[in-house]
Amino acid sequence: MRTTKVTDGVFRLSANVSNILFEGMWQIPNGVAMNSYVITGEKAAIVDGVCDWDGVPETLYAQLDQMEITIDDIDYVVVNHMEPDHSGWLRSFRELRGNDYTIICSKKAKPLLEAFYDIRENVQTVQSGDTLDLGDGRILAFEDIPNVHWPETMATYDTKSKTLFPCDAFGSFGAVSDDAPYDDTLTEEHIEFFEREMERYYANIVAAFCTPVRKAIAKLAPLDIRIIAPGHGIVWRSDPGRVVRSYKRLAEYAKGPARPEVTVLWGSMYGMTQSAVGTAIEAIEAEGVPTRVHRVPETEMSFVLDSVFQSSGVVLAMPTYEYKMFPPMASVIDEIGKKRIINRKAFRFGSYGWSGGAQKELMEMNDRLKMHWDWVDPVEFRGRPTKEDKELVSERAGELARGVKAWALAERPA
Ligand SMILES: Cc1cc2nc3c(=O)[nH]c(=O)nc-3n(C[C@H](O)[C@H](O)[C@H](O)COP(=O)(O)O)c2cc1C
Ligand SMILES: [Fe+2]
Ligand SMILES: [Fe+2]
Structure with missing residues (x-):
């Protein structure tokens, strides 16, 4: 040097x-x-x-x-x-x-x-x-x-x-x-x-x-x-x-809105949740809102945080695992909360087998970490999503995208 x-x-x-x-x-x-x-x-x-x-x-x-x-x-x-x-x-x-x-x-x-x-x-x-x-x-x-x-x-x-x-x-x-x-x-x-x-x-x-x-x-x-x-x-x-x-x-x-974009974080063990991820992305992009897509835990935390930090909207797609969230997603959300990335518009969907539990833990973390995220109604499906489940995912992802556009562009014009 x-x-x-x-x-x-x-x-x-x-x-x-x-x-x-x-x-x-x-x-x-x-x-x-x-x-x-x-x-x-x-x-x-x-x-x-x-x-x-x-x-x-x-x-x-x-x-x-x-x-x-x-x-x-x-x-x-x-x-x-x-x-x-x-x-x-x-x-x-x-x-x-x-x-x-x-x-x-x-x-x-x-x-x-x-x-x-x-x-x-x-x-x-x-x-x-x-x-x-x-x-x-x-x-x-x-x-x-x-x-x-x-x-x-x-x-x-x-x-x-x-x-x-x-x-x-x-x-x-x-x-x-x-x-x-x-x-x-x-x-x-x-x-x-x-x-x-x-x-x-x-x-x-x-x-x-x-x-x-x-x-x-x-x-x-x-x-x-x-x-x-x-x-x-x-x-x-x-x-x-x-x-x-x-x-x-x-x-x-940090306190939102960030860019008029949506980060899609997804994790899946056997492809059930995964099979609706594309549906959500299509619906968001159909509203003219760009997406940044990351699979967890494959994408390292540094890049996940960067992406969520810059996006006004977040989709979390993950199944239930031992009555709780898919663990790599839980650790991602914990870190997002601790970094004080608050006030995001968000939507969660995912698969379960018999009891569910991921959604409950997600809401507990949202409260405990005082994230103040504004959630579109979740979509949960048993096993593989049906055509109707996917339609609901599409509808709610579209709703999220419209919310992000209205919020981010009103407060921070591109
Ligand atoms: C190790 C393990 C633990 C699980 N724990 C639960 C559970 O506590 N409650 C439940 O409803 N489903 C549970 N499941 C079932 C999954 O949520 C279900 O198979 C789901 O379809 C998996 O979606 P994926 O393919 O997107 O990972 C578990 C599955 C595995 C492999
Ligand atoms: Fe330094
Ligand atoms: Fe330092």
Whole structure:
């Protein structure tokens, strides 16, 4: 990896990571970039950092070498966020460097520094409105942005170059090439790729914190921001407003409506439920509403969440299993509820053998997780669906689609 210049006195260092499950669970087939930034005045600061996985901190040190900066030249380490994807390297840095430098972090980050890395000395806490003068006219200002992503998270703003370092906020999945880490060096097609990766990152990592995201955007709005340099993904240099608009839109999606689309999630053991899935899809599409179709558990949770997050309507098709829902569907719904993807229009159908039970458990989860989903009447059939069962599925799926269109287009015109 190469060091690149963001703007005068600001440099991007980065490591791409792949072949892992992010946070131990999310698939990242396109990898993810961990970005750090070196900011120089008379003194030098490094903002954000990388994880401690094999070879990653070494990648960071090699990039410092390219700048002809030794780790001894770093006066300040600004820790915006303590999640180990950004802070993991601190231990190796301290081993190499000793503690002759100052860590800048929020008050809530300090106990985490101790608990994670046994770091107690030379830690200076800051809060919203505090500044750090690096000399040569370069003053860093700090703003707490709690819960984007953890309670201790803050953003750093370089008043000289008007660059915002918001860590997880405005980030995305997707490995970034050293040749083109900036929006002004990427083609529109590539930017759109990162926007898609951003949507999945948002649905997986940030979705539960939409209110804090909205508050953070409002708090940062008075700043004159020319560049957004996040902890993951590309740097927004020519049009930082674009990523802010995307995050604003995504923050609205959680409580609906999202896009005028329907996600169809289905699972089936022996094909009984499956045999009505096509009927539902046809009925929805006949109303001019696009569908995104995923079989569970075949489709990994990261992609299921992304899809549901972006859709105003959801079809859940699954049978009864041991008096409850088909278990992979239950775990999907549990995760959707915990991510606070609320207020969807929804329709469930499925097969049972003797007692049923899936529908009851679904409604219990809907209530327990306070999902506030608005349900079209369910369709349950014994064994294989009859012609009449399929007609009912078609009718209700159509009803769902019309509801989605009216709601999503009224509140969020396409
Ligand atoms: C392991 C297992 C457990 C089941 N438990 C129940 C049950 O508790 N109540 C019920 O009505 N049907 C139960 N069934 C029957 C299925 O719901 C029924 O066969 C249904 O048609 C399966 O639909 P599918 O082919 O879409 O999976 C169970 C089936 C299996 C294989
Ligand atoms: Fe994080
Ligand atoms: Fe992160």
